[in-house]
Amino acid sequence: MSIMQTVVQSSHFMVINHVCKRPRVACGGYPDADEPARFIFTRRGSFVVHVGGKAFFARPGQAVLVQKNVEYRITHPDSDGCDCCTDVWIDDAMLESLGLTGVAASPCREFGHDLQFQKTHVEMLLGMRHGGNDAPDQAEEVLLDTLDYLLRSCAPFRAHTRHSAVARQVARVEEAIIGRVGENLDVHELAELAGCSPFHLCRIFRSRTGQSLRQFRLQQRLGTALGRLGEGEEDLAALACDVGFSSHSHMTEAFRQSLGASPSELREELRHSDLSRLGKRLRAPSGSRSRLI
Numbered sequence: 001m002s003i004m005q006t007v008v009q010s011s012h013f014m015v016i017n018h019v020c021k022r023p024r025v026a027c028g029g030y031p032d033a034d035e036p037a038r039f040i041f042t043r044r045g046s047f048v049v050h051v052g053g054k055a056f057f058a059r060p061g062q063a064v065l066v067q068k069n070v071e072y073r074i075t076h077p078d079s080d081g082c083d084c085c086t087d088v089w090i091d092d093a094m095l096e097s098l099g100l101t102g103v104a105a106s107p108c109r110e111f112g113h114d115l116q117f118q119k120t121h122v123e124m125l126l127g128m129r130h131g132g133n134d135a136p137d138q139a140e141e142v143l144l145d146t147l148d149y150l151l152r153s154c155a156p157f158r159a160h161t162r163h164s165a166v167a168r169q170v171a172r173v174e175e176a177i178i179g180r181v182g183e184n185l186d187v188h189e190l191a192e193l194a195g196c197s198p199f200h201l202c203r204i205f206r207s208r209t210g211q212s213l214r215q216f217r218l219q220q221r222l223g224t225a226l227g228r229l230g231e232g233e234e235d236l237a238a239l240a241c242d243v244g245f246s247s248h249s250h251m252t253e254a255f256r257q258s259l260g261a262s263p264s265e266l267r268e269e270l271r272h273s274d275l276s277r278l279g280k281r282l283r284a285p286s287g288s289r290s291r292l293i
Contacts, residue, residue, distance in 0.1 A: 002027070004087070008128045010136040012094045013143060015128055016087040020047070020076070027074035036089045037068045037100075039147065041121045043227030045083035046178035046220065048075045051108040055171050058085060059178050060118055060223020061216075063111045063150060065100065068092070070107040077179025084227060086125050088143065098147055111154040112210065115258045118223050119266070120146060120282070122230040126273035135275070142275050145282035169194040170208045173201065174216070181220050182244040187213060217244075222258055225251065229267040236263050 003019040020027065027047075040049070046059035049066060050073040058064045066072055076083060095101050124146050128139050173190050190213065191198040206212055211219065221243040225233075233239050240251035252262050259266065 007086075007125065008136060008139045010140045012091050012140060014089040015125070015139075015143070016089065017125065017129075018085050018087045019082065020074075020084075021082040022080060027076075035069060036091060037095050038066050039088040039090065040064045040066070041086040041088070042223070043084045043086060043122060043125070043230065044224050045081045046077060046181075046224075047083050047085075048077065048175065049073075049108060050075065054108070056108050056110050057171075057174055057178065059174075059220060060227070061113060061115070061219040063113060063121075063154075065109045065111065067105055067107050068095075072108065077175045078181070084231075086121065088147075094144070097144070098151060100151075111150055113150055113154055115219065115222055115226065117150060117153065118226055119259060119270075120149070120278070122226060122270060123273040123278050124275075126230055126270055127275035127278055130273065131275065138275055138279065142279045142282065145279060149282055166204050166208065169196060169201070170205055173205060173213075174209075177213075177217050178220050181217075181224060182242060184244065218254060221245065221251075222254060225255075225263065226266065229263055230270045232271065233267065239263070 001021055001023055005017045007015045007017050009015070040058045041063050042058045042060055046057060049056045049058055049064050051066070051070060056064050092101065124142060127142070172193050176185060176190060176193050187198045187201065191201040194201050196204075202213065205216070209216060225239055225243045228239055236251070237248045240246075240248045243251070245251040245254065255261060255263050255266065261269070
């Protein structure tokens with residue numbers, strides 16, 4: 001079941017809150033539908049965008065851009081879970097202003113990002129919910145600043161390892177981790193899925209993703225937890241258990257190390273998300289912005 005709610009719309013973009021859960025039917029897009037280009041930011045759960053025989057993971061820590069009129073198919077590693085994403089439809093003019101058009105433009109691209117950007121994305125969505133339609137020009141400006149920040153800070157690791165066999169091995173491991181985020185699959189189980197030794201898996205996984213297996217797993221857990229905090233999650237102990245932490249205190253410590261705040265503090269901050277405040281932070285000089293975002 002797919003629920004789509006338009007949050008804000010301007011002359012150049014539309015932001016849609018997209019929730020997908022069982023039963024799922026016909027997930028994907030087709031060129032005869034004249035679909036615009038779209039950025040997909042995952043707030044909760046994870047899913048895979050299949051384009052031209054390649055798999056692109058929409059998950060916490062990684063945004064996906066699908067170009068205009070590209071046929072794609074969606075699969076869900078966690079078939080029983082609930083996936084929530086912010087689906088940003090953008091027109092040709094906005095895409096060109098971001099430097100993402102032209103003959104060399106890939107039909108689908110991944111943009112790795114950190115937990116700080118994950119929080120910024122959630123704040124952007126909540127700020128738009130709180131008043132984006134009342135000030136569409138401001139919402140558009142904040143969206144452009146957010147996308148510009150993503151494009152300038154995204155991780156380049158995917159370009160470093162393109163061997164198809166390696167890509168398939170890493171993809172199998174990624175899918176296992178994001179599909180079973182609440183479990184602690186050890187390196188031997190993951191290596192068996194990849195069909196290689198634990199040492200070789202650790203090496204190729206870091207080469208392709210820029211992260212260790214532990215860092216990748218932690219990012220998925222914190223990213224999904226952050227999305228649920230943005231939804232106003234009250235039971236933090238249950239949240240910690242759901243995303244695979246051993247306890248509430250374990251999750252709290254992980255958030256403090258990554259974002260400098262506890263889950264309850266982050267939840268309260270997200271409740272008061274404001275486009276004006278976020279816009280000022282995004283447009284701050286790069287040095288001060290890294291301390292504020």
